[in-house]
Amino acid sequence: MSDTLAIDLRAADTEWHPVIVAFLCNWCSYAGADLAGVSRLQYAPNVRIIRVPCSARINPQFIMKALQNGVDGVLVSGCHPGDCHYISGNLVARRKFALTKKFLEFVGVEPERVQFSWVSASEGRRFSDLMNKVIADVRRVGPAKGLKKEVSS
Amino acid sequence: MTDSRAGEIRKIAQGLFAEGKIELFLGFQQGSLPLRSRPCFVTAEGAAAGVDSPLVWDSFCANNLAAYLPKYYENLPNRPKKRDKPYPRIGIAAKACDLRSIVALTKEKQVRRESLVVVGVPCRGMIDTRKVEAAAGGQEILGHEEVDGDLLRVAVRGAEPLSLPREQVLQDCCLECRHPVPEGADVLVPGQARKPGDGGYARVKEFEAKSQAERWEYFRSELSRCIRCNACRQACPTCWCKECFAEQTDRKWIGVGTDASDKMFFQIIRIFHQAGRCVECDACYRACPMGIDLRLFTKKIVKDVEETFGYLPAFDAGELPPLTTFGEKDADSFITDPDKKG
Numbered sequence: 001m002s003d004t005l006a007i008d009l010r011a012a013d014t015e016w017h018p019v020i021v022a023f024l025c026n027w028c029s030y031a032g033a034d035l036a037g038v039s040r041l042q043y044a045p046n047v048r049i050i051r052v053p054c055s056a057r058i059n060p061q062f063i064m065k066a067l068q069n070g071v072d073g074v075l076v077s078g079c080h081p082g083d084c085h086y087i088s089g090n091l092v093a094r095r096k097f098a099l100t101k102k103f104l105e106f107v108g109v110e111p112e113r114v115q116f117s118w119v120s121a122s123e124g125r126r127f128s129d130l131m132n133k134v135i136a137d138v139r140r141v142g143p144a145k146g147l148k149k150e151v152s153s
Numbered sequence: 154m155t156d157s158r159a160g161e162i163r164k165i166a167q168g169l170f171a172e173g174k175i176e177l178f179l180g181f182q183q184g185s186l187p188l189r190s191r192p193c194f195v196t197a198e199g200a201a202a203g204v205d206s207p208l209v210w211d212s213f214c215a216n217n218l219a220a221y222l223p224k225y226y227e228n229l230p231n232r233p234k235k236r237d238k239p240y241p242r243i244g245i246a247a248k249a250c251d252l253r254s255i256v257a258l259t260k261e262k263q264v265r266r267e268s269l270v271v272v273g274v275p276c277r278g279m280i281d282t283r284k285v286e287a288a289a290g291g292q293e294i295l296g297h298e299e300v301d302g303d304l305l306r307v308a309v310r311g312a313e314p315l316s317l318p319r320e321q322v323l324q325d326c327c328l329e330c331r332h333p334v335p336e337g338a339d340v341l342v343p344g345q346a347r348k349p350g351d352g353g354y355a356r357v358k359e360f361e362a363k364s365q366a367e368r369w370e371y372f373r374s375e376l377s378r379c380i381r382c383n384a385c386r387q388a389c390p391t392c393w394c395k396e397c398f399a400e401q402t403d404r405k406w407i408g409v410g411t412d413a414s415d416k417m418f419f420q421i422i423r424i425f426h427q428a429g430r431c432v433e434c435d436a437c438y439r440a441c442p443m444g445i446d447l448r449l450f451t452k453k454i455v456k457d458v459e460e461t462f463g464y465l466p467a468f469d470a471g472e473l474p475p476l477t478t479f480g481e482k483d484a485d486s487f488i489t490d491p492d493k494k495g
Contacts, residue, residue, distance in 0.1 A: 060425050061398060061406055064418050068407075081485070091479035099428050099457055099476075101487045106361065106453050107421065108369025115489040129491035146369060149414035 018072035018138045020047045022131075023062065025055045025090070028079035028120045035124030036131075043131040046138075047075075054078065056089035060100045063114055067147040073113050073138035077130070080118040090118070112137035113144060158274055159210040161342045162246050165272050166208060170200040175244040175270055179221060181214040182207035187297045187307075188282045190214045192221065210246070212299060215279035215324065217434045218245055219254035219390035223263040244270040248279075249346075250326075250434035252335040254390035257430050257466050260474055263393050273338025275346035278319075278327030280305060283444065285322050288315060325448060326435035329353030336468040353433075354456050360449060372417070372450075378443040379416045381409065385447060386423060388440035391430040398422060424450050429458045429475040432466050 024030040030051050036043065048071075052058060055078025063074050076097065084090040097116045105111050115134055119127050166178045178200070182193035190213040225241050247255065252271055258264040285307060286294065293310040300306055305322060307315045333346035360368065383399070386392045398406050399419050406422075407415045424447075431451050438447045459465045461484055462475040 061422055064421060065406060068414050068418055075489075081481070088479060091481065091483065092476070094483050094485070095462065095476055095479055098461055098484050098487055099454065100425065102457050102461075103421065103425060103454060105365075106368065107372040107417075107450065108365055108367075110365060116487060117489040117491070126491055130489065133489065133491045146373070147414055147417055149408075149412060 016143060018046050018135060018143070019070075020073040020075060020134060020138060021066045021071045022047050022049050022075040022077065022134075023052050023055075023058055024049055024119075025057075025078040025085075026051055026053050027085035028083065028118075029055075029077035029127070031121035032077075032119040032123050032127040035121065036127045037124075039124045041124055041128040043128040044135045046135050047131055054084065054086050054089040054093070055097075056084075056086070056093040058093060058096070060096065063100065063104075064147070067109075067113070067144060068149045070144070070148045072142075072144045073115070073134060075115050075117065075130075075134050077117045077119050080120055083120060109146065110141045112141045158342050158344050159208065161344075162210055162272060162274070163206060163208050165340055165342070166195060166244060166246075167200065169244050169270055170197055175242045177225075177241055178208075178244040178246075179218045180208040180246040181210065181216075183209055184213070187294050188213055188280070188285055192216055192218060208246075210274060212277070212280040212305070212319065213282070214246075214248070215435075215439060217251050217254055217388070217390045217436045218247065219251045219258060219264075220388060220436065222255065222269075222390075223258060223393040226263060226265050226268070240265055240268045242268050242270070244272060246272045246274055246342075247335055247338065248274055248276040249330070249332045249335040250276075250432050251390075252338060253332065253432035253466055253468065254434065256337075256468055256470050257391055257432065257474075258393070259470050260472075261391075261393075261430075266470065270340065271335070271338045273335030273341045275335070275342065275344045276327070276330070276333045277302070277345065277347050278323040278330070278333070280319065280322050281324040284324075285317065288317055288322065324435060324439075325353065326433055326438075330433070331465075332467060353452060356449060357453050357456050360453075373413075375445050376416050376420060377413065378445055379411065379420070380443060381411050381416060381419065382442060384440040384442060385437035388436040389427070390432075390434070390436065391427060392423070420447075420450070424454055427451060428454050429462070429464055430466060431455050 024033055033049060058076050066074050078090040081091055104114055117130055119130060162180060169175045176197045178195040180193050181190040184191040190209060190211055193207055252273060255264055259266045289309045292312055295308040295310055298306045303319050305317045305319055309315060329350040329352055331349045331352050333349055407418045433455055435448060441447060458475055464475040
């Protein structure tokens with residue numbers, strides 16, 4: 001009975017669902033996501049999480065590659081400034097992020113597509129709110145086409 | 154025809170060779186086509202034989218000679234292993250932008266400043282060959298002559314010779330240049346430099362004010378002409394990685410072809426890599442065979458670095474590159490805060 005219901009729901013679903021990649025730092029944001037799960041906080045299921053050792057691990061190439069592979073939005077999140085497990089990783093990362101964000105906006109990528117945030121391990125609620133916000137933002141701007149690599153078949 | 158500075162540079166180079174201070178001198182020589190001067194490498198043997206006279210200095214010495222330096226100082230951290238082979242001592246005729254690149258490379262340990270003798274040339278701006286070609290209406294240019302340093306006379310096939318005021322055909326980057334005098338050069342060639350410009354951020358601001366769709370359309374259409382020849386990267390003095398991300402194969406980031414997405418990926422990351430290092434010499438723009446407006450996008454990163462971190466790569470070798478350091482009060486306004494409404 002429940003099986004049929006699930007199939008029916010999927011068949012009826014012609015709506016576009018954005019795919020969002022979230023790069024989360026191991027020490028804060030990933031633990032924040034964990035807490036959101038343990039606390040059974042609900043958020044939209046469009047996000048694919050990639051765990052990285054620190055937000056400073058993020059190279060703008062990761063973001064570009066994700067967009068090239070056809071995701072609709074990218075979120076990068078790390079520890080709050082001052083709380084980095086590696087003391088200053090996120091502070092160095094913040095400089096990179098500021099430039100990346102501005103430059104992508106400059107060339108005409110919607111600002112909603114690539115977002116940066118800070119979530120600590122104790123902020124499960126903040127994490128689920130953030131997810132819902134990012135997903136809503138990306139829904140508003142629609143599917144990403146510009147940077148996607150179209151492979152001819 | 155050549156500048157009086159050419160004679161000075163020759164004299165200085167000769168003196169440096171005679172004193173045994175350098176083994177190689179980088180300057181410019183007459184190109185084989187009009188409107189071109191090409192980089193010239195004078196060796197000690199050549200100088201001893203009296204052939205360092207090819208050195209010239211005119212309004213076409215636009216190339217950034219700093220681009221040639223890193224290969225002479227390769228393997229800096231591992232160098233002690235090769236102690237028997239000392240670093241070459243090099244003299245270089247440097248405009249202010251070349252010197253700024255040398256300083257940036259020194260910070261990145263790609264160049265040994267102590268092994269260099271920088272012969273600074275106060276810059277009067279270099280002429281943009283494309284502007285002259287446009288003025289000639291696409292006709293073949295047969296020859297050129299600089300008159301009193303203010304006028305460029307150009308012989309054109311099948312037409313009257315053109316007389317162009319210098320100011321009208323200068324490169325945009327020279328018109329906007331804020332540092333025409335190479336500060337901190339070891340030897341300064343006497344001469345007048347042009348008045349410093351305003352940095353040329355106005356065009357970036359104008360572009361920023363456009364709508365997102367317009368910006369994207371411009372970026373997309375400009376890059377649609379890119380043929381991925383990588384000339385922009387090769388010409389750039391600060392692109393010295395031995396293995397570029399574009400050609401890495403273990404983690405293959407992008408294809409090597411002209412896929413639209415790959416081209417954008419390449420340029421966005423290439424320009425991002427210039428953050429805090431680009432000296433606005435426009436080497437990329439000059440090198441581009443398709444005439445893509447790379448100036449606008451590189452200028453944007455220069456502007457952002459200056460506005461966000463108060464850093465402009467100039468002549469101070471002690472200042473830390475902005476992306477290797479941080480401030481506790483760095484801008485945080487771009488961060489998404491789910492608790493903030495709106």
